[in-house]
Amino acid sequence: MSTPTLIAATPQPPYYAVIFTSTRTEGDRGYGEMSRRMVELGSRYDGFLGIESARGADGLGITVSYWRDEAAILRWKQDEEHQKAQQAGQQTWYANYQVRIAKVERAYGK
Amino acid sequence: MSTPTLIAATPQPPYYAVIFTSTRTEGDRGYGEMSRRMVELGSRYDGFLGIESARGADGLGITVSYWRDEAAILRWKQDEEHQKAQQAGQQTWYANYQVRIAKVERAYGK
Numbered sequence: 001m002s003t004p005t006l007i008a009a010t011p012q013p014p015y016y017a018v019i020f021t022s023t024r025t026e027g028d029r030g031y032g033e034m035s036r037r038m039v040e041l042g043s044r045y046d047g048f049l050g051i052e053s054a055r056g057a058d059g060l061g062i063t064v065s066y067w068r069d070e071a072a073i074l075r076w077k078q079d080e081e082h083q084k085a086q087q088a089g090q091q092t093w094y095a096n097y098q099v100r101i102a103k104v105e106r107a108y109g110k
Numbered sequence: 111m112s113t114p115t116l117i118a119a120t121p122q123p124p125y126y127a128v129i130f131t132s133t134r135t136e137g138d139r140g141y142g143e144m145s146r147r148m149v150e151l152g153s154r155y156d157g158f159l160g161i162e163s164a165r166g167a168d169g170l171g172i173t174v175s176y177w178r179d180e181a182a183i184l185r186w187k188q189d190e191e192h193q194k195a196q197q198a199g200q201q202t203w204y205a206n207y208q209v210r211i212a213k214v215e216r217a218y219g220k
Binding site: 007008009021026053055056059061064090094097099100104105109 | 216
């Protein structure tokens with residue numbers, strides 16, 4: 001079954017990607033609700049271009065959000081509700097995580 | 111349970127990321143074996159820094175491979191066995207996919 005809408009419809013490069021890779025601690029403890037809320041809130045920010053997210057059976061999660069420029073990424077990072085979620089993520093939800101900010105230079109696909 | 115080894119131990123930026131997002135067609139048809147083989151083969155290339163991969167229950171798959179520079183990415187793209195896998199991917203395994211080549215400028219985590 002094709003699920004094309006899961007792949008973000010980003011514009012022609014250049015634009016930015018925030019690659020967020022994580023492993024979870026055990027139990028939900030509000031994570032699912034926070035996760036949905038952050039997608040809803042972040043996608044309203046000026047400069048948001050799209051988001052792709054997957055968590056595999058082995059526990060590794062990868063979320064890539066796409067942004068027009070670094071200024072848009074910074075504004076979202078500083079959002080008050082997002083800041084609280086970041087703190088809870090560090091303290092409670094994530095065993096390990098890595099955030100990588102990258103400039104998309106080329107893109108192709110079908 | 112913590113699974114820290116799933117997150118790639120990349121060096122300090124700058125380096126490159128190839129963000130490969132896909133939705134599959136139905137059935138395996140050799141995909142699983144090819145997928146494992148490509149990770150094994152690609153990781154032997156000079157300039158390979160690591161790989162992270164997840165496919166969620168909704169069917170979206172995200173694989174991010176990390177590379178020292180664009181030249182290393184190009185050499186791997188042109189590998190003969192990889193070229194055949196790319197063709198089979200386009201024709202058989204993937205309903206939709208997007209490849210984004212991005213320069214990682216900053217990174218942090220725990």
